[in-house]
Amino acid sequence: xxxxxxxxxxxxxxxxxxxxxxxxxxxxxxxxxxxxxxxxxxxxxxxxxxxxxx
Numbered sequence: 001x002x003x004x005x006x007x008x009x010x011x012x013x014x015x016x017x018x019x020x021x022x023x024x025x026x027x028x029x030x031x032x033x034x035x036x037x038x039x040x041x042x043x044x045x046x047x048x049x050x051x052x053x054x
Contacts, residue, residue, distance in 0.1 A: 017044050
Protein backbone atom coordinates (compact mmCIF):
# COMPACT_ATOMS: atom_id res chain seq x y z
CA UNK A 1 0.00 0.00 0.00
CA UNK A 2 1.44 3.34 -1.05
CA UNK A 3 1.78 6.09 1.53
CA UNK A 4 1.07 9.63 0.35
CA UNK A 5 2.87 12.30 2.39
CA UNK A 6 1.21 15.17 0.49
CA UNK A 7 -2.19 14.50 2.09
CA UNK A 8 -2.79 15.47 5.70
CA UNK A 9 -5.85 15.79 7.94
CA UNK A 10 -7.14 19.23 8.85
CA UNK A 11 -9.91 20.12 11.27
CA UNK A 12 -12.67 22.29 9.90
CA UNK A 13 -14.48 25.02 11.86
CA UNK A 14 -17.96 26.40 11.21
CA UNK A 15 -17.78 30.04 10.14
CA UNK A 16 -21.04 30.95 11.94
CA UNK A 17 -20.97 29.21 15.33
CA UNK A 18 -17.21 28.43 15.47
CA UNK A 19 -17.67 24.77 16.46
CA UNK A 20 -15.20 22.18 15.22
CA UNK A 21 -16.41 19.81 12.54
CA UNK A 22 -15.03 16.42 11.60
CA UNK A 23 -11.56 16.27 10.02
CA UNK A 24 -11.06 16.42 6.27
CA UNK A 25 -7.94 15.59 4.32
CA UNK A 26 -6.40 17.92 1.78
CA UNK A 27 -3.44 17.85 -0.55
CA UNK A 28 -0.99 20.42 0.83
CA UNK A 29 0.96 20.51 -2.44
CA UNK A 30 -2.05 21.57 -4.55
CA UNK A 31 -3.77 23.66 -1.86
CA UNK A 32 -1.20 25.46 0.33
CA UNK A 33 -3.66 28.15 1.51
CA UNK A 34 -6.53 27.61 3.94
CA UNK A 35 -9.30 25.34 2.75
CA UNK A 36 -12.87 26.68 2.71
CA UNK A 37 -15.72 24.34 1.80
CA UNK A 38 -19.41 23.99 2.59
CA UNK A 39 -20.22 21.36 5.23
CA UNK A 40 -23.17 20.44 7.42
CA UNK A 41 -22.95 21.78 10.98
CA UNK A 42 -24.81 19.78 13.64
CA UNK A 43 -25.13 22.76 15.98
CA UNK A 44 -26.50 25.16 13.33
CA UNK A 45 -28.51 22.35 11.67
CA UNK A 46 -27.70 23.65 8.18
CA UNK A 47 -24.96 23.72 5.56
CA UNK A 48 -22.48 26.50 6.26
CA UNK A 49 -19.05 27.55 5.04
CA UNK A 50 -16.37 25.69 6.96
CA UNK A 51 -12.86 27.12 7.23
CA UNK A 52 -9.67 25.23 8.02
CA UNK A 53 -8.64 25.59 11.66
CA UNK A 54 -4.99 26.48 12.34
